[in-house]
Amino acid sequence: MNDTAFKELRIPLRHLTLAAKAWGNPADPPILAVHGWLDNAGSFDRLAPLLDGHYLVAVDLAGHGRSDHRPAGTWYPFADYLDDIGKLIKRFGWPSVDLLGHSLGAALVSTYAAICPQQVRRLLLIEGLGPLTQSADKTLDQLRKSHAARDSFTSDGLRVFANLDEAIAARCHSGNLSGQAARSIVERGVKAVAGNPGGSGIDSTWQVPGTTLTGLDIRSGDGAACLDTRQASAGLSWSSDPQLTVPSSTRLTEDQLADVLAAIVAPTCLILAEPNAPYMPPAMVENRIALLGEIEVVRMTGTHHLHLEEPQPVATALREFLQRHSS
Template identity: 35%
Template sequence: MSTEIQEIRLNLGHIELAAHLFGPADGLPVIALHGWLDNANSFIRLAPKLRGLRILALDLAGHGHSEHRPPGAGYALWDYAHDVLRVAEQMGWARFALLGHSLGAIISVVLAGALPERVTHLALIDGVIPPTSGPQDAAERMGMALQAQLNLDSKRKAVHPTQERAVEARMKGLVAVSREAAELLGQRGLMPVPGGYTWRSDSRLTLPSPTRLSEAQALSFVKRIACPAHLIVAADGMLARHGALLEQLPFVHEQLPGGHHLHLNDESGATLVADCFNRFFGIS
């Protein structure tokens, strides 16, 4: 496919989102959703290697160059799914494929399970269902989340003296990435502020969720998926140690070498993922 990247903005009425467009105008419509605290550059290596696809790679709300949600609002999975539907409406896509990594994969599963008639293909990278918990934890989790919201008012985002220091911090984050991956994410995720640079992402993204689904509820979305689905599991990623969950999935999954960001960390990882998904989409 073409390596040309088009930058666009989409006004959804309730929020404005930024995105990259890759590929031929007549290609199969695909909406690509990145992971937590990442941005559309998550697909900057992978998208040009995928054939015959019209890929719209979003900056999810609160990430990259997209707007943050208004004061008092949060970042629930269902709100992200609503955003994706609004994007599809703006693009004129009655049916579309979803390509998701991590959080983006979870959003993809939620949307494909909730409205299976809208989704043609589901291509997932190291993510399936949201973290789950039992009903006995509900009150404690709610209290923790409410207190964290109050505490956020007194916190300030980290400011790094140089872009290099900001990149190094991202390399050592909760999910480690390669230097090249951190630099690519930084191209879209860093902004200058007094004293240096900070990440654009909304601080509210770090707040714990006030509620969680049970495992049965989460898997109900998986069970309603009606389209072909293919999950790539990173050998050194987040899903490889959840064999019991993988065995419950009704769709194809395969393991590839690399970490959680295997599609972004280096060109060889991106090529391996692209080879799998080109076979999956079956477009020559």
């Protein structure tokens, strides 16, 4: 690829429509890229153009970016994302695919590779191998915390920003990101507020004249996507579903997860930032790595979003891995 040109995709599934960005030639081997929690497909803006010879589709997970939210009264359990990944692969008609994931995305694609090993050619993980876990004696506490959060949930009081720069500054502060890295995510992760900036009315005014996948037919678009500037002066708010912040009701234990990860057969590349993230203690990560039969681990100095902050060394590691496992 080696350029930043991409197309916007709208991918209708049975129950909702997902948005995505696609780089490269659809005739090339596919990579499905999955972002982290409260990020979106913009997370791969700087990495995707560096992965030559592949058709890379970076999806906005349900409730993120420009994808549909799940229906009111439903939530975002981990397993439902796995269903969405499976439906995406079928929608594109890929007999097998390389899966690339960052953080939550890495947890999802590594789990999917265990569930459906015949569909996954190679596994590319950045800052994640399996989901968050919890000891069995915390099960009731987790259920209570999730139940209380669901019971008290309200979507009122969404934060409103005067302009894009203010939203970028907020994301830099909360996510330990540089301005350039935050911009890639924020530009895709806000929407215009209708009416008074102090009010709660939100108008989803994204104009996305991109490609729609209907069966196996693709209607070409120009890839442009922007906020409706008629509404932008009223302020901006996050486009992600506030329900994403409600904690999960259950988590696997490490023993349960071990049963899952041991089923991964795809050659795997795991890229880890140093120093490690607090929720990825080295001993736990090493135990998980030992469960995989064919895995290469690359450690790089950087932050959790190292693929967005310093994409070149990450791309080099992934390209070299893909070349070694090209047969």
